[in-house]
Amino acid sequence: MQKNNILNVLHETLLAEHGSALEMLAACKKSKKATHVFGYFEHAKDEYIHTKAFRELLSKRTRLLSSSIARKYRFNSLGLIKKGYVARQGFLIETMKVKDFIAYVYTNELLAKESFNKILMLIESFPEDCQVITDIMNDELRHHGLAKEHFLRYYPSLQPWQLRLYKFRETINNKTRKLYHKNLKFLEKIFLPLYSIFSVVISILFNYLNLHQFNRLDSNLMDISPKSML
Amino acid sequence: MFIGISAYNHESAVSLVDKEGNLIDYCKEESLSRIKGDRSFPRRSIDRILKNNNIQAINIERIIFYEKPLSAYLIPLKIASMYIPQSNSFIIHQLRNFNKASISCFIDLAKYFPGNEQKLSYIDHHLAHTLTALTYSNIQKNICSIVVDGFGDRSTASISYIKDMHNIKEIWSSEYPHSLGLFYSAITDFLGFNINEGEYKVMGLSAYGNKDSRYAKIIGKLINWDDCSNKIKLDLEYFSFYKSIIDSYSKNLIYLLGEPRNPFKPLLPKDDDFQKYADIARGAQDITIKILIKIFEHAYKITNSNIFLFSGGVALNSASLDSLAKLDFVEEIIVPPSPGDSGAAIGTGMYGYLQSTNNKTNITTPSLYPSKYSASEQSDQIEKLLSNKFRLITMNKEESLLITSKLIQKGEIIGTIISNSETGPRALGNRSLICNGLNKESVERLNTVIKNRSPFRPTAPAMKLGIAKKYYCLEDALITSYYSMTATCMCKENSISRDFPVTHVDGSARIQIVKEGSILDQLLDLMSPKGIEILANSSINLSGDPTCFDLIDGIMVCSLSPLEYLLTDLGLYQKIIK
Ligand SMILES: [Fe+2]
Ligand SMILES: [Fe+2]
Ligand SMILES: [Fe+2]
Numbered sequence: 001m002q003k004n005n006i007l008n009v010l011h012e013t014l015l016a017e018h019g020s021a022l023e024m025l026a027a028c029k030k031s032k033k034a035t036h037v038f039g040y041f042e043h044a045k046d047e048y049i050h051t052k053a054f055r056e057l058l059s060k061r062t063r064l065l066s067s068s069i070a071r072k073y074r075f076n077s078l079g080l081i082k083k084g085y086v087a088r089q090g091f092l093i094e095t096m097k098v099k100d101f102i103a104y105v106y107t108n109e110l111l112a113k114e115s116f117n118k119i120l121m122l123i124e125s126f127p128e129d130c131q132v133i134t135d136i137m138n139d140e141l142r143h144h145g146l147a148k149e150h151f152l153r154y155y156p157s158l159q160p161w162q163l164r165l166y167k168f169r170e171t172i173n174n175k176t177r178k179l180y181h182k183n184l185k186f187l188e189k190i191f192l193p194l195y196s197i198f199s200v201v202i203s204i205l206f207n208y209l210n211l212h213q214f215n216r217l218d219s220n221l222m223d224i225s226p227k228s229m230l
Numbered sequence: 231m232f233i234g235i236s237a238y239n240h241e242s243a244v245s246l247v248d249k250e251g252n253l254i255d256y257c258k259e260e261s262l263s264r265i266k267g268d269r270s271f272p273r274r275s276i277d278r279i280l281k282n283n284n285i286q287a288i289n290i291e292r293i294i295f296y297e298k299p300l301s302a303y304l305i306p307l308k309i310a311s312m313y314i315p316q317s318n319s320f321i322i323h324q325l326r327n328f329n330k331a332s333i334s335c336f337i338d339l340a341k342y343f344p345g346n347e348q349k350l351s352y353i354d355h356h357l358a359h360t361l362t363a364l365t366y367s368n369i370q371k372n373i374c375s376i377v378v379d380g381f382g383d384r385s386t387a388s389i390s391y392i393k394d395m396h397n398i399k400e401i402w403s404s405e406y407p408h409s410l411g412l413f414y415s416a417i418t419d420f421l422g423f424n425i426n427e428g429e430y431k432v433m434g435l436s437a438y439g440n441k442d443s444r445y446a447k448i449i450g451k452l453i454n455w456d457d458c459s460n461k462i463k464l465d466l467e468y469f470s471f472y473k474s475i476i477d478s479y480s481k482n483l484i485y486l487l488g489e490p491r492n493p494f495k496p497l498l499p500k501d502d503d504f505q506k507y508a509d510i511a512r513g514a515q516d517i518t519i520k521i522l523i524k525i526f527e528h529a530y531k532i533t534n535s536n537i538f539l540f541s542g543g544v545a546l547n548s549a550s551l552d553s554l555a556k557l558d559f560v561e562e563i564i565v566p567p568s569p570g571d572s573g574a575a576i577g578t579g580m581y582g583y584l585q586s587t588n589n590k591t592n593i594t595t596p597s598l599y600p601s602k603y604s605a606s607e608q609s610d611q612i613e614k615l616l617s618n619k620f621r622l623i624t625m626n627k628e629e630s631l632l633i634t635s636k637l638i639q640k641g642e643i644i645g646t647i648i649s650n651s652e653t654g655p656r657a658l659g660n661r662s663l664i665c666n667g668l669n670k671e672s673v674e675r676l677n678t679v680i681k682n683r684s685p686f687r688p689t690a691p692a693m694k695l696g697i698a699k700k701y702y703c704l705e706d707a708l709i710t711s712y713y714s715m716t717a718t719c720m721c722k723e724n725s726i727s728r729d730f731p732v733t734h735v736d737g738s739a740r741i742q743i744v745k746e747g748s749i750l751d752q753l754l755d756l757m758s759p760k761g762i763e764i765l766a767n768s769s770i771n772l773s774g775d776p777t778c779f780d781l782i783d784g785i786m787v788c789s790l791s792p793l794e795y796l797l798t799d800l801g802l803y804q805k806i807i808k
Contacts, residue, residue, distance in 0.1 A: 022264055029782055034614035041615055041782065045789050048772075059494040067422070067492035074493045076424055077266040077774065086263075088270065199321040203311030211308060211405070214301050214384045216354065221390065221398045226351035226585060229300035229333070 006122050007061060011073045013119065014054035016112075018077070019085030021047035026091035027101065039146065043105075046139050053132050057123075102151050107170040109144035113137050231289055232582025233279070235272060236296040236358070238332040240426055240543070240571035242272035245579035245600075246279050249291075249586065253365070253579070253596035255279045258572055258654060261601065261779035267426055268776075271338035282602050287346050291586065293339065296571070296578040297355035299332040302383040309407055309472050317473035353581045355382030356542070359569070360390055360398060361577030361584070363539035365593050366710070367564045370395055374535035376525060379542030379571070380411035387462060387542070389529045395584055395591045401532055404462045407472035410521055411544050413453045416469050416478035417514040421507055422491035425478065432511045433549050434687040437736035438499065439512020448486060449513025455524035462521060497684055508686075519550045526554055536561035545569035546655070548740050551717035555705035562707050567598055567714035568653040576600075576653075598714055598745065599650040599660050605781045605799035615785060616803065625801035631749075634797050635756035638665060638765070641672045643680060644795045645770045647784035648749055654777060656715040657769035658742060659692070659750040661777050663793070667691045667764035673731040676766060680791045682773040690715060691732035692742040692750050692767040694758075701727035702741055712743040732766050742767060749797075 021044050028040035055075060062070040080086045092101050116137045123129045216224070231254075234245040242259035257275035260268040280287060307324050310317040329337070340347040353361075359382075360375040367373070371394050378387040386409035389402040404410075414432070415425045423431045439446055453464045468486065470477040484490065491497070491507050498504060522544070529538065536559055540551075545565050555563055566573055580593055616622075624630055634644050643665040652658050663680060665672040667689075677683050698704060698712065702719045711717035718740045721727040733739050744750040750765060757763075769777040770787055778784045784796050788805050796803045 025264060025782070025786070029780070032611060034611060037611050037782075038614045038618065041785070045786065048786070048790055062494040063492065065492070067490050070492045070494050071422075071490070074422075074424065075774070078269070080265055081268075081270060086265065090273075091263075195322045196315075196318055199318050199325070200314055202307070202321060202325065203314045203317075206308045206311035209304065209308050211305065214305065215403075216384065216400050217403065218399060218401065221354050221357040221360075221400055222396050222584070224354055224357075226294070226353065226581075228298065229352055230298055 007058065007073055009119055009122060010054055010058040010061070011075075012083075013115075014051060014058060014075065015079055015083060015085045017047055017050040017054055019080050020108075020112075021051055022080070022086055023091050023093070027093040030093050039150070043143055043146075046143070050136050050139065053136060057129055057132065060129075099155060102147055102154075103166040104170070106144060106147035106151055107167040109140045109147060110167060111170060111174065113140045113144065116140065231285060231291060232579050232586070233276065233290055233293045234296065234358075234575040234577070234579025234582065235276075235293065235335065236571050236573075236575035236578060237272055237335065238269055238330070239297075239302075240269060241267050242269050242275065243572040243575040244272045244275040244279055245575040246283060246285075247576075247579035247583050249583065251580065251583045251591075251593040253576060253594075253600050255283055255602045256576060256596075256600040256653060258601070258776075260776040261651065264776060264783070266774060266776050271335065271342070273338070273342040276343065287343055290346065290349060292351060292582040293346060293349045294578045294582045295332070295335050295350060295352050296358040296574050297332060297383040298352050299335060299383070302355070302381075303328075303331050303333055305384065305406055306381070306472065313473040320473050320475050323475045351582075353578055354384070355574075356385065356388045356390070356400070356403075357398060358574040358578045358581070359541040360392070360539060361580045362574050363541040363564055363566045363569070363577070364392065364395065365576055365580055366566045366595055367539055368595070369537055369562075370591065370593070372535065373537040373539060374529050374533040375539040375541070376529050377542040378410055378522065378525065378540075378544035380409055380415060381406045382542075386411060387525060387544075389525070389532065391533045391535070392539075395593070396588065402460070402528065407466065407469075408462045408464045410453065410462055410518060411542070412471050412478070413464055413469070414514055414518055414544070414547070416471060416483075417449065417510065419478040420483065420487070420490045421511060422493035422495075422497075429546065431684060431687060433515060433547060434684075434734070435497070435508050436511035436515035436549070437734050437738065438504070438508035438686060439515075440505075440509055441512055441516055443505075443509040443512070445487065445506060445509035446513035446516065449510055450517045450520075452483075453517055453521065455521050460528055462525075497686065499686060515547075515549060518544070518547060519553050522547075522550050522554055523557065526557055526560065530557075530559045538563050540565050541569040541574075543570045545716075548711075548716055549718045549738065551708055551711060552705060552719055552738075555707040555717075560707050563711070565708075565711050565714075565716045566653075567658075567716060568655060569716065570655070573653055597650070598658055598748075599652055601651040601653070601779070603650055603780060605647065605649075608781050609800060612781060612785070615782070616800075619785065619789065619806060620796070620803040621806055623802040623804055630797060630802040631752055631756060633802055634795070635753050635760075635762075637795060638753070638757065639760055639762060641666065641669050642795060643672060643676050643793060644797050645778075645784055645787060645793050646749065646797045647770070647778060647781050647799075648797065649799055651777075651779055655769075656690075656742070657767065657777055658715065659744070659748050659767065661770050661779070662750075663768045663770045664692075664750070664753075664765045666762050667693075667732045667766040668730055668762070670731040673766045675792075676768060680793050681768060681771075686735075688734040688739070689732055689766045689768050690740045690742060691730065692744050692754075692765045693763055694751070694754055695743050697763045698741055698743050701725050701730075702739065709743075712741055713745055715740055715742040730764065732764065 024044035232247045246255040259272040262274040310320045356377040359377040375390045385403035387404040390400045418428045468483040470480045648660045708717045718738045
């Protein structure tokens with residue numbers, strides 16, 4: 001149980017780190033100012049390095065497991081969107097105001113550091129791995145500091161309490177997100193029998209669907225109506 | 231102007247075709263999002279293409295989607311409904327993810343490009359593949375088109391006869407779930423590689439396998455060609471993709487072959503189970519070739535054509551083409567540079583052009599580098615990035631090439647981010663990592679240190695036509711394919727090319743004949759007098775990432791790997807090592 005928990009956490013963190021690498025790269029490409037481009041680039045680079053570190057921590061553990069378990073933790077970039085680490089609507093920089101984006105980075109780096117503390121506890125019996133995580137935590141703190149600096153330079157009218165408010169808001173958001181997913185899982189369990197009945201009904205209906213309707217044998221494919229979805 | 235869209239199933243892509251049948255621009259969504267295999271609605275690509283070409287959405291006459299979405303949605307559901315209750319979760323998943331299937335193209339278009347959704351029309355999926363191949367063919371009348379993929383919107387393989395561009399008649403098809411493409415993907419999955427990504431690895435691994443081994447023989451029995459009905463027959467008992475969203479193969483396949491490979495365990499030729507997995511890969515590769523031969527024979531029988539367009543995801547299987555070209559009735563096989571679904575966006579756009587006219591049929595063969603890009607669009611933006619991380623060796627183009635050629639002679643590896651990008655999946659010089667193809671140490675460093683690739687996957691060689699003829703057995707029928715690296719060939723018997731580091735363990739190589747005037751051609755001109763006639767060429771990217779698109783991506787690869795040199799539109803750069 002404990003072992004699976006570690007694997008889950010490492011897998012999810014790996015995706016989260018890759019997600020932030022892409023977020024930062026997107027911000028880098030969208031910036032017009034050379035210094036910002038440089039800053040975001042360096043941040044993206046760090047996040048790519050974190051991704052790689054987590055990939056190694058994960059493979060070290062899954063390599064020795066039976067393949068049926070290990071397969072669940074296989075890395076697939078499409079998981080980034082499927083699991084919401086990159087929003088379907090686009091990267092944050094594409095959907096947020098720059099100011100909110102930086103505030104988001106500021107608070108999330110701090111929250112990331114906190115969640116790494118939990119990972120440290122999970123792997124405390126592996127000193128080498130703990131060092132890897134500690135290094136990453138230092139990076140995240142540095143990112144947090146840089147975002148703060150940036151924030152205060154470009155939005156000087158903002159007071160520290162407003163930044164704390166951003167953090168508070170993000171913490172609540174994270175908690176609700178977790179709660180939402182927990183509830184979703186619970187609801188799924190409740191609704192499963194209902195879904196199953198529904199799928200049986202659908203399959204009965206599908207008996208009436210004749211696949212020959214889709215046959216295009218001997219027809220000119222260029223003549224099929226372009227407006228038809230069938 | 232016409233826009234062709236491919237999305238939701240494999241890597242999304244967009245093409246822009248003008249009123250004269252020219253491919254104006256092409257862009258893959260993964261190039262911009264940097265998410266490998268990104269299949270989401272390609273709004274970044276559409277946006278870029280419109281901006282890049284100074285086009286207002288209002289001037290787009292028609293937007294065409296590369297499949298019939300309702301068929302693509304209903305057919306798998308219908309098949310799954312025959313396997314209730316095992317397929318329960320599959321059906322529930324399909325129903326709940328209705329909004330993520332291709333049916334939602336209309337909604338996404340309305341959301342991101344409001345007002346343009348009314349311009350949307352749909353094309354038969356295999357027709358999209360056929361038109362893509364036709365775009366790259368010199369002969370566009372009285373030829374046969376063969377499409378083999380996983381699953382389009384109706385069938386998994388088809389044969390059509392092209393009387394002319396407006397008359398393309400389908401004369402044979404193979405129905406879902408009997409799919410050669412999905413069979414190969416399930417074996418890819420069994421071997422621990424990601425579906426739609428690891429098929430190349432299976433192909434590379436198969437060269438180590440023994441065709442007479444027990445495992446190869448078992449695999450060879452799982453899918454076959456039925457001579458009575460002339461259909462592909464997959465033994466469904468061993469597969470699950472048609473009734474499960476998680477598993478592509480069934481427990482029966484595990485009973486038959488034992489444990490699937492652990493994806494995290496390195497696969498090295500010296501390992502205990504390496505041979506077993508190589509034999510399985512060999513079985514899959516051999517039966518794929520066998521069935522493709524049957525399809526080609528059947529196509530010849532029913533169309534009497536000697537010229538074949540070949541496309542669909544299975545046409546990415548470059549190692550099968552050599553055997554097909556050797557069939558005595560084959561005169562020519564035309565495989566588009568990107569025969570899979572992302573490339574199908576090109577034929578989809580062409581459909582808009584063809585439908586807009588009944589008499590004009592002058593489609594121009596597109597360039598091998600259709601994705602518009604120039605580093606000058608980023609030069610101000612990346613000024614600090616470049617000056618901080620790199621030393622500019624020279625801005626002068628001729629001098630850049632000259633110094634690059636000297637560095638290659640010294641054993642260095644060069645990354646290129648030069649003007650427009652390739653269609654993919656193969657890098658042909660503009661988004662490449664190149665080194666001396668005969669320098670074993672450089673090739674090994676490129677493959678394993680920079681790209682972190684499995685050692686069983688070979689790196690491809692690039693050379694001029696004359697050199698290719700000297701060392702390799704070229705098939706006349708595949709000449710165009712060698713220019714886009716879509717076919718492999720064998721080394722000549724007793725030739726020294728067998729020992730080249732760019733030759734695979736079975737004596738094959740996925741060669742690229744360089745196009746006159748291309749960057750690799752110019753480099754070879756400079757290096758040939760010094761005895762370097764072959765370059766190793768691989769796409770520039772980090773393992774698991776899409777091929778670089780812009781200069782920032784290239785700088786990232788340099789920053790995260792030992793790659794030291796970048797040849798760009800802005801000049802030749804060397805990384806400052808701190
Ligand atoms: Fe990080
Ligand atoms: Fe960070
Ligand atoms: Fe396809």
